[in-house]
Amino acid sequence: MNDKTANDRPPAPTLFSWEFAADPYPAYAWLREHAPVHKTALPSGVEAWLVTRYADARQALADQRLSKNPGHHSESAHGKGKVGIPGERGANLMTHLLNIDPPDHTRLRRLVSKAFTPRRVAAFAPRVQELTDQLIDTIVAKQHDPVRGEADLIHEFAFPLPIYAICDMLGVPPEDQDDFREWAGMMLRHPGAQSPDGRRHGGGPRGGVGRSVKKMRGYLAELIHRKREDLGDDLISGLIRASDHGEHLTENEAAAMAFILLFAGFETTVNLIGNGTYALLCNPVQRERLQTALAGGDTALLATGIEELLRYDGPVELATWRFATEPMTLGGQRIAVGEPVLVVLAAADRDPEKFTDPDTLDLGRRDTQHLGYGHGIHYCLGAPLARLEGQTALATLLRRLPDLRLAVDPGDLRWRGGLIMRGLRTLPVEFSTVTVA
Numbered sequence: 288m289n290d291k292t293a294n295d296r297p298p299a300p301t302l303f304s305w306e307f308a309a310d311p312y313p314a315y316a317w318l319r320e321h322a323p324v325h326k327t328a329l330p331s332g333v334e335a336w337l338v339t340r341y342a343d344a345r346q347a348l349a350d351q352r353l354s355k356n357p358g359h360h361s362e363s364a365h366g367k368g369k370v371g372i373p374g375e376r377g378a379n380l381m382t383h384l385l386n387i388d389p390p391d392h393t394r395l396r397r398l399v400s401k402a403f404t405p406r407r408v409a410a411f412a413p414r415v416q417e418l419t420d421q422l423i424d425t426i427v428a429k430q431h432d433p434v435r436g437e438a439d440l441i442h443e444f445a446f447p448l449p450i451y452a453i454c455d456m457l458g459v460p461p462e463d464q465d466d467f468r469e470w471a472g473m474m475l476r477h478p479g480a481q482s483p484d485g486r487r488h489g490g491g492p493r494g495g496v497g498r499s500v501k502k503m504r505g506y507l508a509e510l511i512h513r514k515r516e517d518l519g520d521d522l523i524s525g526l527i528r529a530s531d532h533g534e535h536l537t538e539n540e541a542a543a544m545a546f547i548l549l550f551a552g553f554e555t556t557v558n559l560i561g562n563g564t565y566a567l568l569c570n571p572v573q574r575e576r577l578q579t580a581l582a583g584g585d586t587a588l589l590a591t592g593i594e595e596l597l598r599y600d601g602p603v604e605l606a607t608w609r610f611a612t613e614p615m616t617l618g619g620q621r622i623a624v625g626e627p628v629l630v631v632l633a634a635a636d637r638d639p640e641k642f643t644d645p646d647t648l649d650l651g652r653r654d655t656q657h658l659g660y661g662h663g664i665h666y667c668l669g670a671p672l673a674r675l676e677g678q679t680a681l682a683t684l685l686r687r688l689p690d691l692r693l694a695v696d697p698g699d700l701r702w703r704g705g706l707i708m709r710g711l712r713t714l715p716v717e718f719s720t721v722t723v724a
């Protein structure tokens with residue numbers, strides 16, 4: 288049932304090229320059809336199994352035989368050390384949620400869940416709205432042309448919103464937030480995994496990113512130390528408090544936790560806003576449908592719409608690394624101990640076995656059991672915050688810049704070259720300044 292023989296199938300697509308980065312979906316359709324659990328060499332040289340069908344993907348995400356601990360990566364797979372966040376080893380960051388298994392994962396996740404609650408996120412809604420409005424105010428204020436406005440929505444909107452939001456939530460003082468913006472910008476410019484074609488960019492991005500990771504991690508450790516003396520209402524104080532109720536989060540664990548909240552919640556949300564806006568601009572009927580609903584005060588379509596945008600072109604193309612801890616069979620394929628498994632969320636979420644007309648964007652879609660936030664014990668902890676930011680960003684953008692349109696041909700847009708994340712480098716748009724409220 289798997290990897291059909293070579294002569295009864297069309298030629299295999301080239302994975303990880305720049306063309307693939309621009310539109311990976313035809314290649315994923317081929318894999319789903321012909322080689323749904325497929326071993327391939329990644330641009331870094333590491334060999335990994337790609338899982339592309341929805342049913343297999345869901346099973347793999349919840350399979351406890353697949354460990355998140357990179358220590359299980361087989362010695363024979365010559366890419367050891369290339370499978371995590373750059374700089375994480377040096378920055379003492381190895382014990383974060385996405386790198387550990389139960390029982391450690393259970394303990395840490397329970398503790399962070401006490402501090403990072405849906406209630407805390409809901410209370411944060413007015414602040415997210417305020418930040419969103421401020422960013423649009425800035426875009427509007429910088430326009431010189433009395434008729435036609437322009438902006439790069441990635442750099443001026445999608446990028447700053449999540450970084451300022453998570454800084455505020457963690458309790459990073461305003462005067463330090465621009466440092467964060469700079470470190471995060473470095474991480475965004477040079478994605479963690481190598482680019483398509485295996486090329487590296489910008490004179491050793493891993494080193495640059497590694498330094499930014501270290502600086503951020505060092506700052507957070509110091510901030511936690513300071514907050515311990517003077518607890519507030521912020522999330523870092525919440526993490527410290529959670530450790531004071533019988534169970535324990537060490538200072539090191541709290542710093543690693545704050546960092547992973549930032550790391551996991553930043554680029555993902557940038558790309559939810561970027562990919563989501565882009566999808567709406569390319570699908571005018573759906574965009575108008577949403578605008579009409581919002582103008583009438585109906586927010587139900589916004590809620591289903593964000594889920595659909597995550598399914599249709601979500602920020603996390605591949606789930607993070609997993610390693611087989613025992614010989615196992617997945618989708619009819621034998622996987623040996625220590626072999627890495629990468630679940631291709633973007634492919635699973637376009638599986639026609641699961642979704643009707645999977646390549647069509649339908650903001651009112653009911654079958655939205657997508658895997659964009661993962662599944663199982665590592666299911667996205669920040670999903671409520673991501674939803675809040677995504678919904679606020681898109682609704683505000685459509686309300687305040689109602690005739691927003693792409694300023695370039697879609698073929699001229701460049702996608703970031705990272706293995707795990709999917710997102711645009713820039714999103715040049717234009718709008719009529721006369722309609723701006």
Ligand code: HEM
Nearest residue numbers: 384385551552555556559606607660661665667668669673
């Ligand atoms: C649209 C935005 C987001 C998307 C699409 C997303 C997606 C994901 C996915 C797919 C996973 C599971 C990865 C895997 O199993 O390999 C995950 C885990 C995680 N996410 Fe998100 N995420 C988003 C935003 C956020 C935000 C805003 C935060 C926090 C501020 C966050 C924090 C986390 C954490 C801590 C984990 C690890 C959970 C664990 O291992 O138990 N995410 N996310």
